[in-house]
Amino acid sequence: MSDTLVDASVRVRFAPSPTGFLHIGGLRTALYNYLFARRHGGRFIVRIEDTDRERYVEGAEDDILASLRWAGITYDEGPDVGGPVGPYRQSERRDLYRQYIQPLLEAGHAYYAFDTPEELDAMREEARQRGEAGKYDATTRLRMKNALTLPEAEVQRRLDAGEPYVVRLRVPAGEVISFHDHVRGTVSIDAGEVDDQVLIKSDGMPTYHFANVVDDHLMGITHVIRGEEWLPSTPKHVLLYRFLGWEVPQMAHLPLILSPTGGKLSKRKAEAAGIPVFVKDYRAQGYDPEALVNFLAFLGWNPGDERELFTLDELARVFSLDRVGNAGVQFNMDKLAWYNQQYLRQRPVEDLVEAVWPHVRAQGYEVDRDYVRAVVGLMRERVTFPQEIVTEAPYFFEDPAGYDEAGVKKRWKADSADLLAAYADRLEALETFDEATAEATLRALAEERGVGAGRLIHPVRLALSGVTYGPGLFELMHVLGRDACVRRIRRAVEVLGSAATA
């Protein structure tokens, strides 16, 4: 079935801006592009859009690339792996953009403009006073300082004198620009709503709008899959393709990821809602990349059946743009936690030991890998994150520092001290200490004293762990070992002996 879908000419790209670390929403955009490429046997490209020198953040590019790799999203072409249509960093393609702006200038589809920021502000202010939009467009461009209003000689003089200028797109009036979007169907916008977008900034760098069109074309991008925030500016891109005489790639605008409180999941909102914003945060918090990817894939897409657990490869086999939803989606930490738990349980024990080990070392616990392996075996179904195997069950590594108050109240009875002291004695006298003998000894003692086994089990658990919940008592005892068990039971008898409630 997938054979009919193989189209090696499919080329998609993820084009992040190095203005910050990789955002969780960016990872989803990258993921969808990746899945689409894999599904069709095409190529997935990463291109760094670093045309904004003001907002450039040192280290952001490395973080973006490292985060993608961590998530298992590999790319066929990119800044650090190269490729046939590089460079893959826009700052290194500067001359290319200048080359493609020429024909636009010559054909009158673009023009030089010399307005200062102050003049632009004044124009917008004035227009707004009159209740107009305040756009640099067909209605206002003739009132501004540009090649359309200045004498040709004057324009040339300014250019020659090295005065700062920008190049703007001359958007035609009286036209409706339509394009097909794979997620939304036909989208139409009146050209009158589109402004004369700056194509080349005064620092010589292209804007996103221009660079993105030139690069997508030069890099042979067949499908542009990006966030919905780009939908309103797509008409500008469509116009550019037309003026440049190029074919418009297929478009697909993905629904935005929303904060639980509404609105785009900005850094501020996400933090307020307890949602990590950057991919590296998920990594640091112990999320399984496969779980994150699985969760993210389902944020705006679903396979159409009721299955929810898919590995990256499985997703790549069934992903389709047709099944991408079109309404904004809220990020849900509970669901993510559930996914993480599912994946954690599926991981091989050895894998988990590896993941837990650093946390054991960080706590300074002196145990070996076999011991950690045993703990993992008992705890893996009770936690969401690997490190919780250490943090949620410290009693595997050190004697309890205290006893849960409510637990003592509920489980420590008048006869507990007596029973436990006797149990400790018998454990010490045991020839072999293991799960079976610990249990048999306890049950025999309970029977002799004419009490239910629970009368021993609960206070013993409390003595060993300090809490009232956890793995099966006898498994716990076996892992802890006889010495620790006897020591902890005696200690509890000493500390809680008289704390008994009737």
Next chain:
RNA sequence: GCCGCGUUCGUCUAGGGGUCUAGGACGCCGGCCUUUCACGCCGGUAACACGGGUUCGAAUCCCGUACGCGGUACCA
């Protein structure tokens, strides 16, 4: 303000005119299992934004309203 895009349980969603007394998942609430907890299993709670059309018949098609989101930069 203007333009665009959207609107099924709290959340992610199935659904593409009759099979919907609307299905699944997360969460939540019960129960079983376990003399603990978790896992697992069983059950429950809960939604087609509103108003008009079209049609024999609308969650599904059309229009309007409301609401939400996005855009409106020499940022991406």
